[in-house]
Amino acid sequence: MIQGTAAVAIISYKEGLRQRLLYGAMLLAVGIIFFSVLLAGLFMRDIAKITLDFCLTAVNLGGLLVPFFLAVHLLARDLERRTVFTILAKPVSRPGYILGKFCGLALLCATIMGILTGATVIALLISKHLYAAVFFQDLSWPAVFVSVGISFLGIAVFIATVVLWSTVTTSSFLATLLTVATYCVGQTVGDMVHFIASKVPGVTITPVVAQTVKAAMYIFPNLAAFDLKLAAAHGQLAPLADILFLLAYGVAYTAATLALATAIFQRRDLT
Amino acid sequence: MDIVLTHVSKTFKASIGQRPVRALSGLCLEIRRGEVFGIIGRNGAGKSTTLKILMGFLRPDQGEVLLADRPPTDPAARNIVGFLPENPCLYDNLTAREHLEFALRVAGMSPRRERDRIDRALARVSLLEAADRPVRKYSKGMVQRAALAYALVHEPDILVLDEPMSGLDPLGRHLVVELIQEYHAEGHTILFSSHILTDVERMCDRIAILDQGQLKTTVTPDDLTGIADPAGRLSPLEHLFLSTIQTEGTPQP
Numbered sequence: 410m411i412q413g414t415a416a417v418a419i420i421s422y423k424e425g426l427r428q429r430l431l432y433g434a435m436l437l438a439v440g441i442i443f444f445s446v447l448l449a450g451l452f453m454r455d456i457a458k459i460t461l462d463f464c465l466t467a468v469n470l471g472g473l474l475v476p477f478f479l480a481v482h483l484l485a486r487d488l489e490r491r492t493v494f495t496i497l498a499k500p501v502s503r504p505g506y507i508l509g510k511f512c513g514l515a516l517l518c519a520t521i522m523g524i525l526t527g528a529t530v531i532a533l534l535i536s537k538h539l540y541a542a543v544f545f546q547d548l549s550w551p552a553v554f555v556s557v558g559i560s561f562l563g564i565a566v567f568i569a570t571v572v573l574w575s576t577v578t579t580s581s582f583l584a585t586l587l588t589v590a591t592y593c594v595g596q597t598v599g600d601m602v603h604f605i606a607s608k609v610p611g612v613t614i615t616p617v618v619a620q621t622v623k624a625a626m627y628i629f630p631n632l633a634a635f636d637l638k639l640a641a642a643h644g645q646l647a648p649l650a651d652i653l654f655l656l657a658y659g660v661a662y663t664a665a666t667l668a669l670a671t672a673i674f675q676r677r678d679l680t
Numbered sequence: 681m682d683i684v685l686t687h688v689s690k691t692f693k694a695s696i697g698q699r700p701v702r703a704l705s706g707l708c709l710e711i712r713r714g715e716v717f718g719i720i721g722r723n724g725a726g727k728s729t730t731l732k733i734l735m736g737f738l739r740p741d742q743g744e745v746l747l748a749d750r751p752p753t754d755p756a757a758r759n760i761v762g763f764l765p766e767n768p769c770l771y772d773n774l775t776a777r778e779h780l781e782f783a784l785r786v787a788g789m790s791p792r793r794e795r796d797r798i799d800r801a802l803a804r805v806s807l808l809e810a811a812d813r814p815v816r817k818y819s820k821g822m823v824q825r826a827a828l829a830y831a832l833v834h835e836p837d838i839l840v841l842d843e844p845m846s847g848l849d850p851l852g853r854h855l856v857v858e859l860i861q862e863y864h865a866e867g868h869t870i871l872f873s874s875h876i877l878t879d880v881e882r883m884c885d886r887i888a889i890l891d892q893g894q895l896k897t898t899v900t901p902d903d904l905t906g907i908a909d910p911a912g913r914l915s916p917l918e919h920l921f922l923s924t925i926q927t928e929g930t931p932q933p
């Protein structure tokens with residue numbers, strides 16, 4: 410099982426890299442360094458904040474390329490084009506296939522985000538060298554890295570949902586559509602719940618209802634919750650409890666989603 | 681027995697506005713160790729469906745399938761089988777060599793230590809020169825050859841090939857015939873489907889004729905010697921094939 414999973418992860422990773430992905434990431438990285446240094450110079454205030462905000466957004470966007478473009482290519486199209494037979498004709502179990510694909514995708518995401526984080530560090534160091542040190546008083550490296558790590562976890566959750574969609578649908582077009590829908594829901598579910606919860610002046614809501622509404626926030630993949638960019642830009646490390654909660658939530662959500670995907674895929678006829 | 685199918689039925693569920701298709705009904709097959717077994721039948725007879733059920737890609741609605749005494753869903757069963765799908769699809773951006781490395785890795789071997797195993801498989805299908813080019817730059821026949829090498833690189837006991845000759849040039853066809861004969865000589869079991877009756881006639885220990893998802897008849901080369909085309913134009917197997925299928929009437933659309 411582990412052998413098969415690792416092998417599937419490796420060839421998915423290779424196939425993903427061959428999509429000229431790394432070139433794109435490198436290009437983006439150079440762009441980040443260049444623009445953030447330039448941009449911060451134009452503003453001449455809050456340089457560290459602006460640089461970080463810009464860079465961390467770019468890191469996140471770079472990571473999102475994987476679920477949006479590569480995941481559907483590597484999974485839904487794999488099933489559509491029947492390249493899946495190539496793998497499943499070998500001693501790879503179906504859970505091994507799903508898990509291997511997920512690991513390959515997560516690895517690709519980690520690669521891109523790693524490169525872009527490197528670019529962020531370089532951009533910050535250059536800025537620090539060029540501009541007044543006063544702007545960098547609040548800069549907290551741990552906050553930067555925690556933000557990137559949590560952002561990666563959020564994208565991993567998203568990738569797991571894309572894996573699920575790819576196993577339930579038979580067309581890559583539908584899988585793409587569901588992916589986009591998931592992203593929209595994931596970005597807004599938290600806000601919506603807050604909105605509903607606050608829109609009751611004078612009305613007392615029972616704790617049961619309040620808890621249900623709050624739970625809904627986490628039943629859908631609450632992707633917005635994994636965004637710690639603002640705190641990082643202000644040089645603040647999120648409270649440990651929050652970090653641990655996100656960690657547990659992300660891992661549990663990913664595991665549950667992949668388990669569901671596997672259960673569905675086990676029953677599926679591959680034609 | 682290396683391969684056993686007992687009373688296997690499969691119906692493809694209908695999508696909207698279409699009728700369900702009964703691809704196999706009550707198919708029974710037993711293939712012994714060391715046998716070369718050919719399945720023939722017209723387009724849509726159920727040959728590929730049979731082989732896909734055997735590999736665990738499709739679940740039969742009824743019946744039992746055993747691959748070397750294991751259910752096909754057991755990954756260990758697939759460790760001793762090499763499978764060539766019809767119209768094989770490999771990964772466009774990977775090379776043939778990378779595919780074979782993957783095959784060895786999942787079979788529990790180290791691709792680095794088993795380099796000569798990979799070279800041997802590639803040489804067997806005359807693909808050594810193109811081995812390090814991405815599959816997207818292959819011709820159809822080269823993809824077929826790469827897929828063949830992929831199926832047999834781990835030297836499995838059982839080979840299951842779905843139309844192995846399709847898309848190959850005369851050299852390639854000859855190569856497949858030789859390969860099957862070599863494999864047979866080593867005592868392995870081979871199950872394949874084909875439309876090229878002369879090859880089937882030449883190589884098989886037993887031949888099954890499938891029609892509309894049912895086994896019409898199984899013949900051995902000895903049985904064929906007793907059959908002759910009255911007009912004298914067809915080979916014994918061609919004659920048997922046509923007469924078996926024509927007596928069943930109802931040509932399919």
Ligand SMILES: Nc1ncnc2c1ncn2[C@@H]1O[C@H](COP(=O)(O)OP(=O)(O)OP(=O)(O)O)[C@@H](O)[C@H]1O
Nearest residue numbers: 680692701703721722723724725726727728729730
């Ligand atoms: N995915 C599918 N959905 C619906 N029907 C299918 C599907 N796959 C095969 N069939 C039907 O099952 C029957 C058997 O198909 P199969 O592919 O096994 O034929 P075959 O003997 O391999 O034919 P060929 O010689 O053309 O390869 C056909 O009637 C076909 O239309």
Ligand SMILES: [Mg+2]
Nearest residue numbers: 727728729766
């Ligand atoms: Mg077929």
